[in-house]
Amino acid sequence: MFENRATHARSPAHEVALDCLAAGIRGADPERATREALALTGADLEIATGERSLLDLSAFDRVLVVGGGKAAPGVVRALEARLGDRISDGVIVVPADDPAVGESIGAVAVAAGGHPVPTADGADATDRLLDLAESADESTLVLSVVTGGASALLASPAGDLSVDDLRDVTRALLDAGADIEALNAVRKHCSRVKGGRLAAAAAPATVLTLAVSDVAGDPPSVIGSGPTAPDATTYDDALDVLSRYAVAAPAVREHLEAGAAGERPETPGPADPAVAEVPTHVVAGARTAIDAAAAAAEERGYEPCVLSSRVRGGARAAAPTHVAVAEEAAAAGDPVDPPAVVLSGGETTVDVQGDGAGGPNTEFALAAACSLASGVDNAAEAVVVAAVDTDGRDGATDAAGGLVDAGTVTDRATARDALARNDSLGYLDDQEAALVTGPTGTNVNDLRVLVVPGQRD
Ligand SMILES: Nc1ncnc2c1ncn2[C@@H]1O[C@H](COP(=O)(O)OP(=O)(O)OP(=O)(O)O)[C@@H](O)[C@H]1O
Numbered sequence: 001m002f003e004n005r006a007t008h009a010r011s012p013a014h015e016v017a018l019d020c021l022a023a024g025i026r027g028a029d030p031e032r033a034t035r036e037a038l039a040l041t042g043a044d045l046e047i048a049t050g051e052r053s054l055l056d057l058s059a060f061d062r063v064l065v066v067g068g069g070k071a072a073p074g075v076v077r078a079l080e081a082r083l084g085d086r087i088s089d090g091v092i093v094v095p096a097d098d099p100a101v102g103e104s105i106g107a108v109a110v111a112a113g114g115h116p117v118p119t120a121d122g123a124d125a126t127d128r129l130l131d132l133a134e135s136a137d138e139s140t141l142v143l144s145v146v147t148g149g150a151s152a153l154l155a156s157p158a159g160d161l162s163v164d165d166l167r168d169v170t171r172a173l174l175d176a177g178a179d180i181e182a183l184n185a186v187r188k189h190c191s192r193v194k195g196g197r198l199a200a201a202a203a204p205a206t207v208l209t210l211a212v213s214d215v216a217g218d219p220p221s222v223i224g225s226g227p228t229a230p231d232a233t234t235y236d237d238a239l240d241v242l243s244r245y246a247v248a249a250p251a252v253r254e255h256l257e258a259g260a261a262g263e264r265p266e267t268p269g270p271a272d273p274a275v276a277e278v279p280t281h282v283v284a285g286a287r288t289a290i291d292a293a294a295a296a297a298e299e300r301g302y303e304p305c306v307l308s309s310r311v312r313g314g315a316r317a318a319a320p321t322h323v324a325v326a327e328e329a330a331a332a333g334d335p336v337d338p339p340a341v342v343l344s345g346g347e348t349t350v351d352v353q354g355d356g357a358g359g360p361n362t363e364f365a366l367a368a369a370c371s372l373a374s375g376v377d378n379a380a381e382a383v384v385v386a387a388v389d390t391d392g393r394d395g396a397t398d399a400a401g402g403l404v405d406a407g408t409v410t411d412r413a414t415a416r417d418a419l420a421r422n423d424s425l426g427y428l429d430d431q432e433a434a435l436v437t438g439p440t441g442t443n444v445n446d447l448r449v450l451v452v453p454g455q456r457d
């Protein structure tokens, strides 16, 4: 799975780290996860992901599939495999470099959009998608597919906003290290499709959502900015986000202020029947990848220890804490006895100050390498740390993440300087410690693996 940009000498622990990452990414494959969640018996479609929905397809004249995100093609392939020509029409918007762009999956057109910031192409495709949703009536079933990346891909500026306005505010908030809840509160209030507005457009149709989650805790209103989910945030919340991250974005601010003054309709909230009734089935998320990685560790004789699937906050700050846990395991057998693999998921962010290349996972990996290199004792000597964005693209780079150990940082001053310039990928590339996968077809956010070898390694 990994193109070999991490070429430095490998111990068995390095191989275990890579195996766990690969198993985690494969385990969160959207097509397989969706197939497993769906069962069709006669005309009865059952969807079970903890919660259960049962739909009698014979009650509908049309079945539409709409949505987007990096994992949307996989979900739609599984829908197509199960429902075939019962699907009447559909549009999904995916990254322009997805091999499915321009083709159809059964009756569902695959259109290109922009990521991580929106583009005019994405906005055109989203208009088509909204037209289709608006054509739905009470005898239509709308299957909405919402996967990570959908917020940027499904671009549909509200009011007088332009795609450029959306792009600028997204870029500024990403660079300021805004967390996804904050970023998406703004996105939801600048859009004709997010924050439940897609479900409102499809009313009075029956709407059901299949999601692949790249948000810690899998909240339907945040994944892809919740196009079919009730939105509890307000125009005032969105304005607070701009202030908190000191983002000017004058056109967006004006739009939000008009909304806060009651001149624009709020996003549909929990009391709105068009969204309140829409079930969301999360077919895969961070925990899916972690569980698959844990199983791979166990198969190789390493005791897995899941720290959390919900790690958030600064990437650089999260690294020493993870390393400290691995050190404790190596030195004292807590919270897990070596040989062990410590795992975490979630989404860390970076407040970008420099102009280097990197993303939250390469930044985490380099910060972890610094921490390993300056350990308080030799407990971390043999520990290997790997971190990837499961979609294969960390930040705006072509790398997925990094694979490091106590020997990765040979010159601490240069490493610290690279971190200060947000050039973690530059540094890891120089050390041949960057990991490259190419687009993986899934997106369940970060996956971190710390291998704590036993005596035999
Ligand atoms: N040079 C850099 N070094 C480290 N982090 C960076 C750099 N440039 C941008 N980032 C960070 O990358 C993050 C965005 O990339 P990330 O891969 O997490 O999300 P995404 O793929 O855009 O999101 P999603 O797929 O969830 O929509 C932001 O936190 C941003 O601060």
Ligand SMILES: O=C(O)[C@H](O)CO
Pocket: 147, 148, 149, 150, 151, 152, 180, 184, 214, 215, 222, 223, 224, 225
């Ligand atoms: O598209 C988005 O909003 C993020 O990827 C979170 O789902």
